[in-house]
Amino acid sequence: MRNIWTIVKKELARVFTDKTMIFSLFILPPLTMYLIYGLMGMSAKNEAKKINAYTPIVYVVNAPDTFTNNGKQVKSFSGVVEDYKNLMKLNETESLVANAGIHYINESEFESAKTKLQTQEIDLIIYFPADFIQVVKNDDATNKPQVEILYNIDKSYSESTYYGFVGVMSQYENSIAATKIELEKLNIFNEKVTDLGDTEKAQGRFLGMFIPMILIIYLFTGAMSVGMESVAGEKERGTIATLLVTPIKRSELAVGKIISISVIAVLSSIASFIGLVAVMPQFNEISGDENLFGGLKYQISDYLMLFGIMFVSVLLFVGLVVVVSTFSKTTKQAGALVTPLMLIVMGISFFNMFNMEVSQNPIEYLLPVYNIVLVLKAIFQFNITFVNWLLAVFSTCIYIGLLVLIIQRMFKSEKIMFSR
Amino acid sequence: MLIVENITKTYRLSKKQMWIENSNNPLKVAANNVSFTVKPGEIFGLLGPNGAGKTTTLRCISTLIKPDKGDAFIELNNERISVVNEDDKARGKLSFLTSELKLEDHFTPNYLFNFFGQLYGLDEDTIAKNKKKLFDTFGINDFAEVKVSQMSTGMKQKTSIAISLVHDPDIIIFDEPTNGLDVLTARTVTDYLQELRNEGKTIVISTHIMSLAAKLCDRIGIIIDGKIRMVGTTEEILEETNTRDLDDAFFEIFKRSKEEDGGIVA
Ligand SMILES: Nc1ncnc2c1ncn2[C@@H]1O[C@H](COP(=O)(O)OP(=O)(O)O)[C@@H](O)[C@H]1O
Ligand SMILES: [Mg+2]
Numbered sequence: 001m002r003n004i005w006t007i008v009k010k011e012l013a014r015v016f017t018d019k020t021m022i023f024s025l026f027i028l029p030p031l032t033m034y035l036i037y038g039l040m041g042m043s044a045k046n047e048a049k050k051i052n053a054y055t056p057i058v059y060v061v062n063a064p065d066t067f068t069n070n071g072k073q074v075k076s077f078s079g080v081v082e083d084y085k086n087l088m089k090l091n092e093t094e095s096l097v098a099n100a101g102i103h104y105i106n107e108s109e110f111e112s113a114k115t116k117l118q119t120q121e122i123d124l125i126i127y128f129p130a131d132f133i134q135v136v137k138n139d140d141a142t143n144k145p146q147v148e149i150l151y152n153i154d155k156s157y158s159e160s161t162y163y164g165f166v167g168v169m170s171q172y173e174n175s176i177a178a179t180k181i182e183l184e185k186l187n188i189f190n191e192k193v194t195d196l197g198d199t200e201k202a203q204g205r206f207l208g209m210f211i212p213m214i215l216i217i218y219l220f221t222g223a224m225s226v227g228m229e230s231v232a233g234e235k236e237r238g239t240i241a242t243l244l245v246t247p248i249k250r251s252e253l254a255v256g257k258i259i260s261i262s263v264i265a266v267l268s269s270i271a272s273f274i275g276l277v278a279v280m281p282q283f284n285e286i287s288g289d290e291n292l293f294g295g296l297k298y299q300i301s302d303y304l305m306l307f308g309i310m311f312v313s314v315l316l317f318v319g320l321v322v323v324v325s326t327f328s329k330t331t332k333q334a335g336a337l338v339t340p341l342m343l344i345v346m347g348i349s350f351f352n353m354f355n356m357e358v359s360q361n362p363i364e365y366l367l368p369v370y371n372i373v374l375v376l377k378a379i380f381q382f383n384i385t386f387v388n389w390l391l392a393v394f395s396t397c398i399y400i401g402l403l404v405l406i407i408q409r410m411f412k413s414e415k416i417m418f419s420r
Numbered sequence: 421m422l423i424v425e426n427i428t429k430t431y432r433l434s435k436k437q438m439w440i441e442n443s444n445n446p447l448k449v450a451a452n453n454v455s456f457t458v459k460p461g462e463i464f465g466l467l468g469p470n471g472a473g474k475t476t477t478l479r480c481i482s483t484l485i486k487p488d489k490g491d492a493f494i495e496l497n498n499e500r501i502s503v504v505n506e507d508d509k510a511r512g513k514l515s516f517l518t519s520e521l522k523l524e525d526h527f528t529p530n531y532l533f534n535f536f537g538q539l540y541g542l543d544e545d546t547i548a549k550n551k552k553k554l555f556d557t558f559g560i561n562d563f564a565e566v567k568v569s570q571m572s573t574g575m576k577q578k579t580s581i582a583i584s585l586v587h588d589p590d591i592i593i594f595d596e597p598t599n600g601l602d603v604l605t606a607r608t609v610t611d612y613l614q615e616l617r618n619e620g621k622t623i624v625i626s627t628h629i630m631s632l633a634a635k636l637c638d639r640i641g642i643i644i645d646g647k648i649r650m651v652g653t654t655e656e657i658l659e660e661t662n663t664r665d666l667d668d669a670f671f672e673i674f675k676r677s678k679e680e681d682g683g684i685v686a
Contacts, residue, residue: 006538014526238522242583245482245521246539247512414485 003248007256008263011230015264024225025268029218030275036214037279052094055101056123056161059113063104063126067133072179077128078104080172096157097164120155124162126169136176136189145189162193212376213349215276219310220317220345222268224338226261227321232334235326241418254411258322258404265314273310302379305389309375312396316368317345319403326410329419349373358383365391368399422458422591422622426490427451427480429473450476452646453490458622458639460590463613465637466626467670473646474626475518478595481624482516483507494591512540515584518595525569529560529579532568533586540587547586554582557612574605581609592616592623598632610636630666642670644677 015021063077075083081102088098105113107130116122127148129135135145147169151162173189234240243253321338328334348369358378365371371392378384410416429451431437438446451473458464466474480487483503494501494513503510523532533555537547555561558578563571568579577600585592597613598606613636617623627633633640634654641651650657650673654666661672 002541003539006535010535013531014524018526234524237525238520239524241484242521242523242536243539245484245511245516246536247508247541248539249508418484 003252004256004259007243007248007253008260011257011260012263014230015226025222025264026271029222029268029272030278033214033218033272033275034279037276041279049094051157051160052096053099054096054157054160055099056096056157056164057121058100058102058124058126058161058165059109059116059122060102060104060126060128061110061113062107062128062130062132064128064132067137069137069176069179074176074179077172078102080175081168084168084171095164096161097168100161100164114150117150117152117155117158120152120158123151123155123158124165125150126165132189139180146192147189148192148194150194211276211380212373213346215272215310215376216313216349216372217346218272219265219269219314220321220342222272223261223265223314223317223321224342226264226268227318228325228331228334228338230257230261230325231322232325232328232331235328235417236330244417250411250417251408254408255404258318258407261322262315262318265318266311269310269314273307302382302384305375305384305386306379308393309372309379309389312393312400313372315400316372316396316403319400319407320345322407323403323410326407327416345369360385360388362388362391366395368396371395421460421495422481422624423493423495424454424456424477424481424490425492427454427477427487427492428489429476429480429485429487431476449646451480451487454643454646454648455490456641456648456651458624460622461617461620462638463617463623463625463636465633465640466624466643467628467630467633467637467640468626468643469628472628472643474628474643475595476646477643478516478518478593478624478626482514482593483510484516496590512587513589514591514593515587515589516593516595517581517584517597519599521580521584523568523576523580523583526567528565528567529555529582530564532579533583536583537586542587550586550588551582554585558582558608573600574602577601578605578608581612590622592621594623594625596627597625598627598629630670634666640666642673644674645681647677649673649677 015025060077064074066076066079067074085098085100088095110125110127113122113125117125125148127150129145129147132145132147135143149162149165149169151158153159169191231240240253244250320341324337324341325331325334328337351370351373358374358381360383364374365388375384375389375392378388428449431448431450433441433443433446433448437448438444441448454473454477456464466477468474476485479485480490481492481503486504491502491504494503494510496513501510501513527535530551533551534547537550542550555564558581560575560578560582563575566575568576571579581594581597584594592613594613597609601609610632613623613625617638625637637654639651639653640657642649642657650660652660657666657669657673658664661669663669663672
C-alpha cells in the first residue's frame with residue numbers, strides 16, 4: 001500500500017511541477033471546448049440575426065374571415081396576423097414574421113402554390129380547409145378541423161418561417177378558444193406540418209448530438225497523453241527498469257501507475273467538464289430549442305449520472321491506453337497502436353450519432369464503450385433510466401477490473417517490461 | 421555471500437537482431453552455466469569482451485530477468501535467499517547498477533534519493549543519514565537540486581550510484597561502473613568500492629578493462645561467449661596461463677576457449 005502511494009505521489013509530482021503538462025492537460029481542453037462551442041454559438045447568433053431580417057413570402061389558403069361563435073366575435077385570420085405584426089413592432093422584437101409578405105389565396109390556387117413552394121419561390125403555405133368555420137362551430141371534439149402547414153427544408157429560411165408562424169397560429173387558436181363556453185378546451189384545431197423538401201439537413205438543434213462524441217474524444221485523449229507518457233515513455237527512457245530493481249512488487253507498480261494516470265485523467269476531464277458546463281448556455285443559441293438542451297433544465301441527478309459515467313469512462317480509457325502502452329517499447333509505437341484504438345472508440349461514438357432514438361434495451365447497456373455512448377446520449381435527451389445507467393456503470397467497472405488484471409500480468413512479464 | 425549456480429540464459433533473437441549478430445540461429449545463449457561465489461569483503465570481477473554475457477549474468481543475479489536454468493543465492497545471517505524464487509525479497513538486499521537503468525529527467529537527485537529510499541521501505545532518518553554520506557562522498561550536494569536533464573554524464577552516473585546504494589545493501593552488483601566517466605570521477609567510484617569492500621560488502625563488478633580488473637578486484641572470472649573460462653586471483657590466473665600480465669593471460673584464455681568451442685582464433 002505504502003509503495004503504491006509512493007509511486008502515485010511521484011507521478012503526480014511529475015505532472016504538477018511541469019508547466020507544459022499542466023497547460024496541455026488542464027487548461028487547453030476546457031479552453032478549446034469553450035472556444036469551439038462559443039464560436040458555434042456566435043455563428044448561431046449571426047444566423048438568427050439574418051433570419052430575423054429575412055422577408056419571407058407566405059401563402060394562406062382559405063384564410064377564415066370574421067365570424068361569431070357563441071355570440072362572441074372571432075377576428076379574421078388576417079386581422080390576427082396584423083395584430084401580431086404590430087405587437088412585434090411595438091415591442092421592437094426582431095422577427096421575420098414582421099417582415100413577411102402575406103398573400104391570401106383561395107382553394108383553386110393551392111396546387112400551384114405547392115409547386116411554387118417546391119421550386120422555392122415561396123417559403124410557407126398555411127392551408128385552412130374550406131369548411132373551417134363550420135367545423136369549429138360544430139364544436140365536436142372527435143372532428144376537429146385540420147390546418148395544414150407546408151414548408152420546404154431545401155429552401156433557406158423556409159423552416160425558420162414555419163417556426164416564426166407557430167406563434168401566429170397559437171395566437172389565432174387562442175382567439176377562437178376565448179369564444180368557447182368551456183374555456184379549458186384550448187385545442188381548437190390540429191396542425192399537420194409537411195416538409196416538401198427531400199433532404200434531411202442536420203439542423204442546428206441537433207448539434208447536441210455531437211456532445212457525447214466530443215466528450216468521449218476529450219476523455220480519451222486525456223487518458224492517452226498521460227498513459228502513453230507514463231508507461232511507454234518510461235520504458236523507452238529506461239526509467240521504469242530502475243523501479244524494477246527495487247523491492248516493490250510489480251503489481252504495486254502497475255496499480256500505482258494506473259491510479260496516478262487515472263487521477264490525472266479524471267482531473268483533466270473535470271477541467272473539460274467545467275468547460276462544457278460553462279458553455280452550456282451557448283447550446284440554447286445553437287439549438288434554438290430551449291427544451292432540448294437548455295442547461296438549466298437538467299436536474300442534479302442528470303449531472304450526477306453524467307459525472308458518474310464520465311468517471312468510469314476515463315478509467316476504462318486509462319485501462320485500454322495503459323495496456324497498449326505497456327505493450328509498446330516506445331511512445332512512438334504506443335502512439336501508433338493507440339491511434340486505431342481511438343478510431344474504434346470514436347467510430348462507436350459516431351455510430352449512432354444521427355440516430356435520435358436512444359435504445360432502451362438493457363443488453364445494449366452492457367456492451368463496452370457503446371454503453372457509454374448510449375448513456376451520454378440518453379442523459380442529454382432526458383431519456384436515461386437509473387437501471388440502464390447502473391448497468392452501464394457496473395459493466396464498465398467489470399471491464400476496468402479485467403484490464404487491471406491484464407496490466408498486472410503484463411508488468412510481471414520480463415518480455416514485455418524488459419526487452420530490447 | 422553471493423553464490424551463483426549454473427545460470428543459463430538464452431535470448432530469442434528477432435530477425436533484425438539475427439542480422440546484426442550475423443547469425444542464422446534465432447537462439448543466442450548469452451550466459452552458459454555461469455557459476456561463481458563471492459565472499460563478504462571481496463570484490464569479484466567479471467572480465468570479458470563486449471557481448472561476452474556479463475550484463476546478462478548480472479541482470480539474472482539482480483532479478484531483472486529470470487535465468488532459464490540455475491539460480492543465485494544471497495546468504496546473509498544464516499538466511500539463504502533465492503533470487504529466482506524470492507525476487508522481491510532479494511531486491512531489498514542488493515544493489516544493481518547498469519547503464520540501462522536511467523533516472524527520470526524531470527527530477528533532482530534530492531527528490532529521487534528520497535523517492536527510492538521510500539521504495540526500499542526506509543524511514544526518513546535513515547534516508548537522511550545515507551543521503552548525507554553518499555552525497556558527501558560523490559560531491560552531489562553541489563547539484564542536489566539540479567534536474568537530471570541538466571546534468572552531465574558524470575553527474576548522472578554519480579547520482580545513479582548514490583541512489584543504487586540508498587538502502588545500504590549487502591550485495592553490490594555494478595555493471596561497468598566506470599564506463600563513460602572521466603579519470604577523476606572513475607577514481608572516486610573505484611575508491612568508494614574499495615571502501616565498501618573494507619566495510620565487508622559483497623561486491624561484483626563487470627568490466628572489459630584489464631587494468632581495472634587487475635587493480636580493483638580480489639578475484640576475477642574470465643567470461644567469453646557466455647562461459648566462465650577461468651576463476652582466480654590475478655596471480656593464480658597468471659600462473660595458470662604462464663603469462664606476465666593480465667592482457668597476455670586474457671589472450672591466452674581467449675585462444676584456448678576458441679579451441680575448446682571448436683572455433684577459429686581470429
Ligand atoms: N534482450 C536481448 N535480446 C537478444 N539478445 C540479447 C539481449 N541482450 C543481450 N543479448 C545478446 O547476448 C549477448 C550477451 O550480451 P551482454 O550480456 O549484454 O554482453 P556484455 O555485457 O558482456 O557486453 C550479446 O550477443 C548480445 O547481443
Ligand atoms: Mg554489458
